[in-house]
Amino acid sequence: MELKLKPSESYLKQLSFFRVIIALFCIFQAMAIYPNLLELYGANGMINSEIGDAFISNVLIRPNIQNLYPYLSPYLSAELFSYLVFYIYVLFLLLLTVGYRVRLFSALSWLFHLILINSALHFNYGVEQFTKICLFYCVIMPTGYFAAISKKVINETKNDLIPFISVKILQFHLCIVYFFGGLGKIKGTHWLNGEAIWRSIEQPQFQQFDMSWIAAYPLVLKLLGLFVVFIEISYPIFVNIKKMRGIHLILVIILHLNIAIFMGLRYFAAIMILFNLSAYGYSYLSAFSHQFINRILSVMNKYKRILKNVFATPNIQNYD
Amino acid sequence: MHHFKKMEKKIILFIAFAVLHLSIVLLNALGINSLTQKTLNKLYLTYCTLSGTDTKYGYFSPNISDDFDVVYTLYKREMVDRKFRLKMKNEECRQRLYTMYNYFYRIEESRDLMARSLAFGVLKNYPDCSKIKIELFLYQLPTTRQYQNKAKAYWELFYSTEFELN
Structure with missing residues (x-):
């Protein structure tokens, strides 16, 4: 049996799309953190980094601002060093976005992201984990073949399995994420009796609007909780059935949009949506963008014809 | 011919990496986040930390905390x-x-x-x-x-x- 593959070019485009949107996401996320950078990630931040060290003491290397600063302390203040690390990180991300020396700058962006997040372990939530995963994938996967200044030449369009395997890694990883996310939820009671939705929209940490009126509709809360569990557990099945993929992706995106709107976890929601679009939604986006561009071109052509007729030089005949 | 052989090796290595990496993702998701052998464990934990695979993806579960x-x-x-x-x-x-x-x-x-x-x-x-x-x-x-x-x-x-x- 022969394994039918799309030409690797389309996978390479998909991976390049992944690189660009992840790098852009990281830039926006960095901008959001910037106003409280020193409190969160500073060499003299809010929480002593040694407390964080106790959490992961059993690793070989853990680069962070506090460990690196002593080497430069004679030349720079702690604040300046923290800002410097941050600015270099953003610079590397910009170079990664435009695709300059992609492998090198994805590795450096990943390294500087590690330095930043290791400097403030207590402040990191799910968004950091997924950013780290995505940047790591940018390092190991061929993400620099399209939308890149330093364009690489594709020389094994049909035989090279690496882009295909890379996309499958992204997809399989997401399947594990959602399946185990859903499985964890059914171990408790909150998601099955609807209290999870109530608590996540009514607790001050997440509350964005006053939604207390929803307590009068426990059945709605219960159905919403079960819907979330269903979406997550069934993700590996439906997203891998071609006919169901589109609908399931839309449902997952709706789920994350709700997390952004009602819980305020905008960046977490954004990276999950982008990860999904890169792994499973690229063909839809690509088809949509082609349709969109074609429609714009046809409208432009139509108006071009009309304008051409209006401004056409009249054929003046000389009757003399 | 030489180039082809080089590519084959590259693909085999990448497949091996993919299998190993996804197995680690799966092991962490299953809650197996340490190995018994000390040195191997340190390597394993370092890889998990660097690659971001050191998580069980149990966000907001089993219940929503206080x-x-x-x-x-x-x-x-x-x-x-x-x-x-x-x-x-x-x-x-x-x-x-x-x-x-x-x-x-x-x-x-x-x-x-x-x-x-x-x-x-x-x-x-x-x-x-x-x-x-x-x-x-x-x-x-x-x-x-x-x-x-x-x-x-x-x-x-x-x-x-x-x-x-x-």
């Missing part, structure tokens, strides 16, 4: 000078602050150390104050049924400590 807040009271010559909550510049930074409070609440072993770190971090900004009280409050949200029966949410003191500069 909500909490931290109130700081500063004293100037034994008199209350000010009482406040830390404010961050935007929603994203605020979420991070609450992630840190989550550790503060959940991990009893490091609670005193974190309180000390927070206390001195805050006192640094108020040099004329010499004493600080840190209080961790839990938010007691009624269930939907209790809420329908007119129960109200309230803050309950969970932990309190004081630090004084000599």
Whole structure:
């Protein structure tokens, strides 16, 4: 049996799309953190980094601002060093976005992201984990073949399995994420009796609007909780059935949009949506963008014809 | 021919990496986050930390945890000078602050150390104050049924400590 593959070019485009949107996401996320950078990630931040060290003491290397600063302390203040690390990180991300020396700058962006997040372990939530995963994938996967200044030449369009395997890694990883996310939820009671939705929209940490009126509709809360569990557990099945993929992706995106709107976890929601679009939604986006561009071109052509007729030089005949 | 052989090797290596990496993702998701052999374990944990595979993806599960807040009271010559909550510049930074409070609440072993770190971090900004009280409050949200029966949410003191500069 022969394994039918799309030409690797389309996978390479998909991976390049992944690189660009992840790098852009990281830039926006960095901008959001910037106003409280020193409190969160500073060499003299809010929480002593040694407390964080106790959490992961059993690793070989853990680069962070506090460990690196002593080497430069004679030349720079702690604040300046923290800002410097941050600015270099953003610079590397910009170079990664435009695709300059992609492998090198994805590795450096990943390294500087590690330095930043290791400097403030207590402040990191799910968004950091997924950013780290995505940047790591940018390092190991061929993400620099399209939308890149330093364009690489594709020389094994049909035989090279690496882009295909890379996309499958992204997809399989997401399947594990959602399946185990859903499985964890059914171990408790909150998601099955609807209290999870109530608590996540009514607790001050997440509350964005006053939604207390929803307590009068426990059945709605219960159905919403079960819907979330269903979406997550069934993700590996439906997203891998071609006919169901589109609908399931839309449902997952709706789920994350709700997390952004009602819980305020905008960046977490954004990276999950982008990860999904890169792994499973690229063909839809690509088809949509082609349709969109074609429609714009046809409208432009139509108006071009009309304008051409209006401004056409009249054929003046000389009757003399 | 030579080039083809080189490519084949590259693909085999990449497939091996993919299988190993996804197995590690799966093992972590299953909660197997350490190995018995010491050196191998250190390598395994380092790889997991660097690649971001060191997670079980159990966000908001099995249940939604309690909500909490931290109130700081500063004293100037034994008199209350000010009482406040830390404010961050935007929603994203605020979420991070609450992630840190989550550790503060959940991990009893490091609670005193974190309180000390927070206390001195805050006192640094108020040099004329010499004493600080840190209080961790839990938010007691009624269930939907209790809420329908007119129960109200309230803050309950969970932990309190004081630090004084000599």
